Amino acid sequence: MGGAGERREPDRLAGPLPPGDRQRRRHCRLRLGNDAQTGDARSRGSPDRLRVTTRPRGSRRRSRPGDGPRSLRTPSPTIWLYGRHTVRAALQNPERRIHRVLVAQEAGRSLAESLARLLRRRAPAPVPEARARQDIDRLVGADATHQGVAIEVDRLPEPNLERLCRAAGPGTVAVCLDRVTDPQNVGAILRSAAAFGAAFLAMPERHAPGETASLAKAASGALEIVPVVRARRFAHALGILRASGFACLGLEPASPDSLAAAVARMNADKPIALVLGAEGSGLRPGTRANCDSLVSIPIRGDQGSLNVSAASAVALYELRRRGRSPSSTGEA
Template sequence: MSKDFDKRPRGGRPPERRRERRFAPVSPGDRRPDQLWLYGIHAVAAALGNPRRTILRLAATPNALARLKEEGVPLPATVEEAENRALDRLVGDGAVHQGVAALVEPLDALPLTMLGDARLIVVLDQVTDPHNVGAIMRSAVAFGAEAIVTTGRHAPTETGVLAKSASGALEWINHVEVPNLARALTELGELGFTRVGLDSEGEATLETAMAGERIALVLGAEGKGLRRLTRETCDTVARLDMPGAIKSLNVSNAAALALYVARRHLDAPAG
């Protein structure tokens, strides 16, 4: 194990400062075109176990490293021993890194043709908050969805913030990126997906909107909701019936409920 983080040679800049200028993002989750820092036990452990992920560096406190070993996480040959304050400088003040950070290459997004025999997917229409997207990924994995579909623009890039919010789900769900969402929804319909848009004023209840053996849940950004062309390309726009005074939910909470309903429909016995 390397202990370069603790060495401070006389008369020179600390090694972590020199590395920081080369590797560290300007702010938490900020990403260079070819690399980013992931942090937090779950996010890093999942990345280490993902054969599609290229790990460039791993820095951890002794306690965090012991926890990774206890969980049987595969570790690279070289691990840099770091104190919490050194990790703070790498990933940014305020990032809850839990004593571990990994410098990685971003994952490649997949084309729509890679959906294969997927039965449940989530389509995001300009949902840009990385906390929400990460939470949606976590729920999607929990309910067995195979993919998240976003556009190349108006969607968050892969960042440490998103990965931390996803709690490992970033490594376990396929990310499909499309240039045009309405065209992609049309293709999904041709592939046999029932495209269910979510809107607080939808004409149908979510439960009655579920149909067929393949479901694509379509969610819009908070505030704006689904764009007009997106709504028109869905088979139905459905609402979550809520008897309370508040009639809408955060998009990540709405996604979790919709995924639950969709999974119950897909797993129901035929007939």
């Protein structure tokens, strides 16, 4: 500290800012203010005092009303489904609530009549509306293959995993997807699950596609047949399956144990949960730890691995071939 007779040096910026401080300037607001104690600071040549206000690292600005990106996170209570297979399956599903049915005028009378027959089985049922194809294009998107028909529906009610497990009979097969995010893949897996008689499909609430028109179109009606459970904690969902008597078999290309060999060692009545991971990253470590066994599908070594939807189809067929999936209502 200086003595009473010493002059106090004015505050100055000592050279350029260090690299770390230069980076932090993106998160800083600089404000210049006069010396609060002496009104004649400028007359003495003292520079303005520099005050730096920073936002704590890791903090985020609070969302404001009308912020676009955050408002998009809340799904609409209704969605538009399109495509003839998808629409027919939705009209035959008693769990679906139908609000509107649009039929392209160019689609012909046969489509309108077939939809009207399905609608007569529902009470109450909307009256089909004849529209120009361009109107439906604008509604669902010009790139969507709607085949001249679109319906506005409520989202399906969320099924309960514990209840599905209690209803599972001997040899039941379920499908679990660990962060498979492509709606086309999930739709194709749902289609295979319906074809080979899987009882239900479980996937995380996050890092998974929602109930969208593109997923429903890729599933080609299977979304109305196979219940889809969205688990807040995927590892916990696998724990519920294991506690309910399911054997969780994780598909892992590098595993020396094949799916066929693992199933052959099991009791024929043992329910199986087939667990598949995302393409590239595969199963997460926590998911592997919650599987009873890691199994593979033998393929040629120079082919690497199968697409996740192709792997699910092969695995579900193998389980069906061995007498699994008794919930199936017909041959694929």
